[in-house]
Amino acid sequence: MVSDxxxxxxxxxxxxQYRGPMAAPGLRAQMDSLLLQLLRDLEELEAKRxxxxxxxxxxxxxxxxxxxxxxxxxxxxxxxxSRMEPQVCVYTSEAQDGLQKVWVVRASAQTPEEVGPCExxxxxxxxxxxxxxxxxxxAPRDPLNWFGILVxxxxxxxxxSFREGLQLAADMASLxxxxxxxxxxxxxxxxxxxQLEPQSx
Amino acid sequence: xxEGAEFYFNVDHGYLEGLVRGCKASLLTxxxxxxxxxxxxxxxxxxxxxxxxxxxxxxNETNPLTVSKIDMEMRKKLCREFEYFRNHxxxxxxxxxxxxxxxxxxxxxxxxMNGALQKKSVxxxxxKCHPLGRFTEMEAVNIAETPSDLFNAVLVExxxxxxxxxxxxxxxxxxxxxxxxxxxxxKSYLEAFYKFCKNHGDVxxxxxCPILEFEADRRAFIITLNSFGTELSKDDRETLYPxxxxxxxxxxxxxxxxxxxxxxxxxxxxYGVYKxxxxxxxxxxxxxxxxxxxxxxxVQMNVLAFNRQFHYGVFYAYTKLKEQEMxxxxxxxxxxxxxxxxxINSYIPI
Numbered sequence: 001m002v003s004d005x006x007x008x009x010x011x012x013x014x015x016x017q018y019r020g021p022m023a024a025p026g027l028r029a030q031m032d033s034l035l036l037q038l039l040r041d042l043e044e045l046e047a048k049r050x051x052x053x054x055x056x057x058x059x060x061x062x063x064x065x066x067x068x069x070x071x072x073x074x075x076x077x078x079x080x081x082s083r084m085e086p087q088v089c090v091y092t093s094e095a096q097d098g099l100q101k102v103w104v105v106r107a108s109a110q111t112p113e114e115v116g117p118c119e120x121x122x123x124x125x126x127x128x129x130x131x132x133x134x135x136x137x138x139a140p141r142d143p144l145n146w147f148g149i150l151v152x153x154x155x156x157x158x159x160x161s162f163r164e165g166l167q168l169a170a171d172m173a174s175l176x177x178x179x180x181x182x183x184x185x186x187x188x189x190x191x192x193x194x195q196l197e198p199q200s201x
Numbered sequence: 202x203x204e205g206a207e208f209y210f211n212v213d214h215g216y217l218e219g220l221v222r223g224c225k226a227s228l229l230t231x232x233x234x235x236x237x238x239x240x241x242x243x244x245x246x247x248x249x250x251x252x253x254x255x256x257x258x259x260x261n262e263t264n265p266l267t268v269s270k271i272d273m274e275m276r277k278k279l280c281r282e283f284e285y286f287r288n289h290x291x292x293x294x295x296x297x298x299x300x301x302x303x304x305x306x307x308x309x310x311x312x313x314m315n316g317a318l319q320k321k322s323v324x325x326x327x328x329k330c331h332p333l334g335r336f337t338e339m340e341a342v343n344i345a346e347t348p349s350d351l352f353n354a355v356l357v358e359x360x361x362x363x364x365x366x367x368x369x370x371x372x373x374x375x376x377x378x379x380x381x382x383x384x385x386x387x388k389s390y391l392e393a394f395y396k397f398c399k400n401h402g403d404v405x406x407x408x409x410c411p412i413l414e415f416e417a418d419r420r421a422f423i424i425t426l427n428s429f430g431t432e433l434s435k436d437d438r439e440t441l442y443p444x445x446x447x448x449x450x451x452x453x454x455x456x457x458x459x460x461x462x463x464x465x466x467x468x469x470x471x472y473g474v475y476k477x478x479x480x481x482x483x484x485x486x487x488x489x490x491x492x493x494x495x496x497x498x499x500v501q502m503n504v505l506a507f508n509r510q511f512h513y514g515v516f517y518a519y520t521k522l523k524e525q526e527m528x529x530x531x532x533x534x535x536x537x538x539x540x541x542x543x544x545i546n547s548y549i550p551i
Contacts, residue, residue, distance in 0.1 A: 057539070057541060060539055061539060061541050061544075064532070064535040064536075064539065065490075067531070067535070068492075068528055068531070068532055069490070069492045071308070072269065072272050072531055073308075073312065073329050073330075073331070074312075076269070076329075078312065078315070078316060078319075078321065078325070078326060078329055079315065079319070080319060081319040081320060081321075082320075082321075145376050146319070146376075148376070148379075148380045148383075149376060149377050149380040149381075149428075149431055149432070149433060150380060150384075150423075150424055150427035150428055150431065150433070151427060152423075152427060152490075152492065153426075153427075153490070154490070
């Protein structure tokens with residue numbers, strides 16, 4: 001047996017531990033699978049990012065088309081209030097592997113007893129309500145109605161694009177959390193490997 | 202009214218007709234549009250516009266240049282020309298001009314009321330109102346709660362007063378009611394304008410009445426199209442249709458019952474003018490929308506108005522063509538600033 005296959009008594013405390021080359025392949029296999037998972041996640045993230053960019057671009061372009069049809073002043077910052085309430089909430093929760101998962105929920109689906117952090121999501125929000133609301137809010141009004149009841153189809157298109165983009169953004173956030181965790185795991189495993197093979201090669 | 206406008210028209214209105222024809226000659230040409238489409242940034246657009254009749258209209262704008270600034274400056278220029286025409290006009294051309302400004306006034310009133318609903322400051326909205334639709338009582342519009350209030354307190358002295366007959370109600374003004382108010386006002390306005398032109402007779406009636414009939418029918422189609430899937434009932438919808446067009450009365454009744462685009466298309470196929478228009482509409486996101494097709498038809502009619510002399514339609518046609526030009530430039534500018542050049546050629550050349 002080579003001396004570095006066994007930890008010396010001073011290093012490991014009372015009992016010598018076997019940290020020979022047999023442990024390294026297991027570690028390497030673990031690293032490989034982690035790396036592959038990481039690369040798969042990265043690819044998915046890139047695809048989702050491209051899709052999000054496409055949706056947002058499409059949304060803004062549909063807004064321009066709506067401006068062409070309705071007149072430039074009818075689709076702009078004049079139409080919405082400066083304070084809005086969100087229609088969509090972002091929830092996070094712990095999944096089985098201890099990672100946080102992020103998703104968006106429409107406000108109408110939420111019950112007052114829902115626990116969990118609820119931050120306001122960015123996009124479409126409902127306008128100011130006239131009367132003070134009781135505990136359970138009524139069906140939130142569609143932001144599309146800020147621009148009038150009879151809106152052109154390009155505006156509806158824009159709303160649909162932005163809504164899809166929201167979902168994609170939530171997925172991307174979950175993926176990003178997974179990727180960060182994967183990277184830190186990989187870093188830890190690489191450290192361990194380095195400690196196991198100080199004299200090899 | 203005596204036939205033979207060519208004998209009497211130039212006495213009162215000859216100078217202005219000459220002026221408006223000169224203005225029409227300085228609209229952007231196809232070559233100008235080709236140059237604009239090739240621009241990379243909004244600064245290039247500004248430079249290209251300097252070589253046209255627009256001149257240095259953006260010279261005082263501070264950086265950065267935005268599409269809405271361009272739009273506002275173009276609108277101010279149109280307003281200056283229009284005010285010049287109006288200040289030099291005599292009756293009945295002055296009444297004609299007043300009728301033309303009523304549509305912008307209606308838009309401004311609705312903008313102000315919407316702003317009041319969203320608790321915006323009056324100053325902010327006044328800055329964005331259409332300059333052609335300015336009237337003195339504008340600042341007071343936001344205090345009204347119901348249409349009757351609006352009429353009695355604010356608008357009774359303005360040219361919009363006669364259009365309020367069908368709109369008086371005690372319902373508070375929320376989004377649905379504001380939209381209904383807008384469409385009902387516009388319907389009354391269009392019908393009154395049509396009657397004015399028809400009573401005037403002569404070449405003006407021959408030119409303006411078809412244009413206004415098309416406008417009425419266009420509104421009926423667009424209201425129907427946009428109301429699919431909304432909470433607007435069919436009866437409500439029918440009350441919003443202007444009745445001075447070709448579709449009245451059978452077409453409007455059929456249109457009120459339509460529930461999707463294909464049913465609308467079948468109604469349009471009964472009318473020789475509208476059948477080819479609907480056939481030109483592309484499917485989905487690829488081809489032209491109905492609004493594009495209508496804008497094109499409007500441009501054709503307005504250009505043809507300049508083929509006859511001695512009528513007031515040239516002023517209306519010039520204003521509408523200028524507005525289409527502004528829409529084109531804003532569209533090209535938006536495509537450039539969003540770097541989305543695939544549909545940049547969807548403007549309508551004049």
